[in-house]
Amino acid sequence: MGRQQPTFKPYNQHQLMLLPPSLEELIPKDHACRVVNDVINKISLEPLNAAYHTTGSSSYHPQMLLKVLVYGYVSNIYSSRKLEAACKESIYFMFLSSMSYPDHNTINRFRGVRLKNALRAVFEQVVELLAVEGFLSIEEVYTDGTKIEASANKYTFVWKKAIATNKEKMKKQLAHIWEYAQSVAASEDNLPDPPDLTTINKEKVQQTVDKLNQVLSGKGNLDKKMRAKLGYVTKHYPANIERYEKQEAILGERNSYSKTDPDATFMRLKEDHMKNGQLKPAYNVQISTSNQFIVNYSIHSNTTDTNTLAEHIEQHENSFGAAPKCITADAGYGSEENYTLLEGKNVTAYVKYGLFDKRQSRNYNSKHPFSADKLFYNAAADHYICPMGQKMRYVGNSRRKTVTGFEQTARLYKAINCQGCPLNGVCHKSKGERIIQVNVNLERLKKQADELLKSEEGIEKRKKRCFDVEPVFGNIKGNHGFRRFMLRGKQKVEIEWGLLAIAQNIRKKAA
Structure with missing residues (x-):
């Protein structure tokens, strides 16, 4: 008796269908691409439409491109080339694009150019829509930050400290050559006044170089090393200081930036794969x-x-x-x-x-028994009492500005006599009398x-x-x-x- 043949379901790639299935039927009712479709359909695209010219050839509809791009980010597809391929291969992207096939240049131009002035308005509409539906609150929020690596070369950088160091070297070299020029031309009556090199800029460097060449030109007995230094300074310093000034303008208050993305700053990342x-x-x-x-x-x-x-x-x-x-x-x-x-x-x-x-820890008070916030304050007489019971009187204010320009004021209170005190060295580490700084406004805000x-x-x-x-x-x-x-x-x-x-x-x- 022969072996019984297994039973298979019908399989015919060339079978014709009277009613072919639509994309609508193939996509589950609760799929994320439907949520993208519904949300984008509910918001106004007027800010996005303003990014297009009213004349010229027709463009892909911005609503379609926005849906494709947003769903790409929902499904972890960030590359414009992969998004182009997905529009031809994925039923979810086909559903959103209505069987349109934008190429990667179109997608990239839409993301980088068309959305430039419109995406914030789109995001705000999505947030307000979710707020109306009760998913979130705009008024009660939780805030945090993270650092994400930029698309920039990590080996092409500019550091503020390096610029400051190089400028100091330039100042010393110019001052050194000027001293030599004075010694060579000491007998001349029309010797120019020495330049002020406390701070240097492009104009001051150029003037100094010109003066040095004026004083030392025609002198046949110049030291060879000094002649070489003057030649190097004349050739490179004006261009270098101009470059440094441009770099400082880009830096602003920052300490560094990348040459391939000047807006990116060098930071320590927690997700460093090099560990x-x-x-x-x-x-x-x-x-x-x-x-x-x-x-x-x-x-x-x-x-x-x-x-x-x-x-x-x-x-x-x-x-x-x-x-x-x-x-x-x-x-x-x-x-x-x-x-x-x-x-x-x-x-x-x-x-x-x-x-x-730290202040919530039980051990905090025992570890820091003499800190300023533990001292008794007499508000009526405006003085503190040190751990030995002596008065610490008000001696003035200390003011400082943060990098953002915010001014902080602290009141200073000084102990009368710390010499010979048995707690000296434990109460504080300074050599003279103990001085504490009290920022009254900050302490009030901390209490709140x-x-x-x-x-x-x-x-x-x-x-x-x-x-x-x-x-x-x-x-x-x-x-x-x-x-x-x-x-x-x-x-x-x-x-x-x-x-x-x-x-x-x-x-x-x-x-």
Whole structure:
């Protein structure tokens, strides 16, 4: 008896269909591409339409391109060439593009040029739509930042310290040659006055070089080394100082930038694959979230979170007409400037300061028994009492400005006599009398922060911050593999992160 043949389902690639299936039938009802389609259909594209010319040949519809681009970021496809291929290979992209096949140049030009002045408005409409549907709150947000590597060469850089060092070398070399010129032409009555090289610029360097050549020209007995130095200085110094001044203009308040992306600053990244804390060109990305939806974002070249909050809040005001009513953030934002800013805007600030967590430790008081905040203050007489019971009297104020120009004022209190005190060396480490600085305004703001953070609502918000804003970065960088920008320049990086923010919100809504 022969072996029984297995039974297979019919398979015929050339079978004709009376009613071929549509893309609508092939895509599940709850698929993310449908959410992208519904959300983009509900928002106004008037800001995007303004980026197109009214004359000339027809263009792909911006609504279609926006859907393709957003769904690409939802599904971890960031390359314009891969998006071009997906429009021909994926039923989800075919559904969104309505069987249109834009090439990678069209997609890239749409992302880098057309969206330049329109994407922020698109993002804001998506946020407001989600707020109306009850998914998020625009008024109560959680703020944090992360550093993401720029699309720049990490070996072509400019450092502010290197420029300062080279300028000092130039000053010393010019001063050295001038001293030699004075010794050579000491007998001449018309010897020019020596230049002031306290600070140097392009004009001063050029004038100094011209004077040196004027004094030393025609002198036949010049030292060969000095003649060579003068030739080098004449040839290179004016061009070098001009280059340094241009670089300093790009640097601004920063310490470094990449030559291939001047907006990117060198920062230490936690996700360094070399595991050696290598500095890389990067951007500081700030976001505010609500229920893990991104409400606001801003891109910065500052390496620290402290100096980004003012600009970030300003962006929130520009987007939604007012600052948030409540903000929760970690100790990276707890500065006098930020507390003052939030107080002035009537924002309830659940923001930690630097020592907040340490002060909650039971061992803090025993480890720092003589710190300034432990000393007794007599408000009526305006003096502190040192650990030995002696008065520390007010002796004046100390003022300093931060890198952002914010002025801080501290009151100084000095001990009367620390010589021979049994606590000398333990109470303080200075050689003379102990002086403490008390920033009255900052201490007042810290006290307000303490009261808010230790309240029931504050404790709840501190707990929620850890699983509201931080997982958003983890999701984008870890789960969706976005650890490096593809575009260069701050303006284009903002477009790229805006697409990521929209994609994050749509993914969250779809979930």
